[in-house]
Structure formats: C-alpha cells, structure tokens
Amino acid sequence: MDTSWWLAVAAAAALGLAAALVDGLGRLRGRARRTGVRGRPPARRPVPRATPGRPRAREIWWARVPYEDGPGGKDRPCLVLSVHGNTALVAKITSRYHDERPGVIPLAPGSVVDAQGRESFLESGELRRVPLGDFRRRQGEVDPAVWDQVRHLG
Known part of the structure; x- marks a missing residue:
C-alpha cells in the first residue's frame, strides 16, 4: 500500500482537529469576555422589539x-x-x-x-x-x- 495516501489522510485529520480546537478556544475566550462578576453572565438587557416609525415630539x-x-x-x-x-x-x-x-x-x-x-x-x-x-x-x-x-x- 502507498504510504503517501495514509500520510495525506493523517495530515488532513490533524488539520481538522487543530481547526476545531482553535475555533473552540476562540468561542471560550469570547464567552469569558462577556461574563460579569465571578464568571456569571452579565444581567440581560431586554431586546427592544422593532416598531415601525421613529419617535417624534408630542x-x-x-x-x-x-x-x-x-x-x-x-x-x-x-x-x-x-x-x-x-x-x-x-x-x-x-x-x-x-x-x-x-x-x-x-x-x-x-x-x-x-x-x-x-x-x-x-x-x-x-x-x-x-x-x-x-x-x-x-x-x-x-x-x-x-x-x-x-x-x-x-
């Protein structure tokens, strides 16, 4: 059997694993920045519902x-x-x-x-x-x- 084929498969698997780890770490870092005091998530602010129009005086x-x-x-x-x-x-x-x-x-x-x-x-x-x-x-x-x-x- 050709060893170059096995090396290509192993390299692709290692690359996929590395990409998944980097992506997961990036998500964890983003979550850490969004947490509040002592690792708890910050208080959620209610998301305003979209209303057509713009407020006007009166x-x-x-x-x-x-x-x-x-x-x-x-x-x-x-x-x-x-x-x-x-x-x-x-x-x-x-x-x-x-x-x-x-x-x-x-x-x-x-x-x-x-x-x-x-x-x-x-x-x-x-x-x-x-x-x-x-x-x-x-x-x-x-x-x-x-x-x-x-x-x-x-």
Whole structure:
C-alpha cells in the first residue's frame, strides 16, 4: 500500500482537529469576555422589539428609560420632547404621584394604558436621553393641553 495516501489522510485529520480546537478556544475566550462578576453572565438587557416609525415630539412611547441615579433603566412610558441624531429627549411617565417633585402633571385617563389601568403622571422635571433603538412601542400622542403645559415649563 502507498504510504503517501495514509500520510495525506493523517495530515488532513490533524488539520481538522487543530481547526476545531482553535475555533473552540476562540468561542471560550469570547464567552469569558462577556461574563460579569465571578464568571456569571452579565444581567440581560431586554431586546427592544422593532416598531415601525421613529419617535417624534408630542408622542408617548414605551422605551427603556435610564435610571437617574445609577446604571441600567426601566421599560416605561415616556413623552418624547425632541429627537436629535440617534437619541431622544424624554420626560418619564409614572403611576406614582410625587407632590414633592416640581413639574408633575396628571395625564388624562387612558393616555397610557398599563396592565393595571392606573392613573399616570408626567414628571417634566426629570428629563432623560434615550437611544432611538431603546424605543419599542408607540402609545399615541399627548393631549394638546398637556403639551402646551410642558412647552411653557422650559
């Protein structure tokens, strides 16, 4: 039997094994970079669902709004005040009334529909920048009287 044929088969098998090992190590290194504290995977950020259209001023949207005092954010309704580039300036909407905060405006019933059907309040004193990719669903437009109130606050 010809030994060159066996050498070619052995070389091809060794090459295939080496490629599989290198590919596996590359995947492991990528996974190691993505892990968080003590080897645990980082907290997953919900992937926003694609919504046709782009947020515009006067519209109420559900989006991932950043927290004021730390990293991360919360999926919540917000009023779009303006859009510049790839971000929008928004005022968050909450179901809790905070009379100690300036610029809290009650919204008309049904302006924001949540699972519990609660009343909603616009906090015009707490503005946030939200990347356009973090907007997931358009709720509707804010009442014109509320929009006039917001415009005259600034």
